[in-house]
Amino acid sequence: QVRLEESGGGLVQTGRSLKLSCTFSGGTFNQYSMAWFRQGPGKEREFVSGISWSGGSSYYSDSVKGRATIARDNAENSVTLEMSNLKVEDTAVYYCAARRYYSGGVFRAGAMNDWGKGTLVTVSS
Numbered sequence: 001q002v003r004l005e006e007s008g009g010g011l012v013q014t015g016r017s018l019k020l021s022c023t024f025s026g027g028t029f030n031q032y033s034m035a036w037f038r039q040g041p042g043k044e045r046e047f048v049s050g051i052s053w054s055g056g057s058s059y060y061s062d063s064v065k066g067r068a069t070i071a072r073d074n075a076e077n078s079v080t081l082e083m084s085n086l087k088v089e090d091t092a093v094y095y096c097a098a099r100r101y102y103s104g105g106v107f108r109a110g111a112m113n114d115w116g117k118g119t120l121v122t123v124s125s
Helices: none
Strands: 003-007 010-013 018-025 032-039 046-051 058-060 068-073 078-083 092-100 119-124
Touching (some): 018 032, 018 092, 018 119, 032 068, 046 068, 046 078
Antiparallel strands (some): 003 018, 032 046, 032 092, 046 058, 092 119
C-alpha cells in the first residue's frame, strides 16, 4: 500500500521561500507520476505542480508558474516543491499525490491514486 507523507509546511512571511517534501513508500516510486495539490480556506482542491515518473517533464499551474520548482529523487523516493516569492493567496494545505503508470501532463485530483495527509502552509503579510 502506497504511503505519502508531506513535510515542510509552516508559517512564512510574504515574499519568502519554502520547500515542501514528500516521501513515498509501499510501491515502486518510478512507476508513478507525482503531483502537488493545495486546498485553501473555503476553496476547492487545486493542482499546483506535477512531474513525470522520470523527472523529465514538469508542469505548473498558472498561479505558481515562475515561482515554483518541482523535483524528484527516484533513488530517495521523494518529491519536493520549492516555492519562492510566497503570497498570502498561497496559504493552503498542500497535498502530495501519486498516479501510477501515467505519462500525461494533466493532473486531476479525481484521477490520482494515492494521497498524503497534507501539510499546512500559512503565508502572512
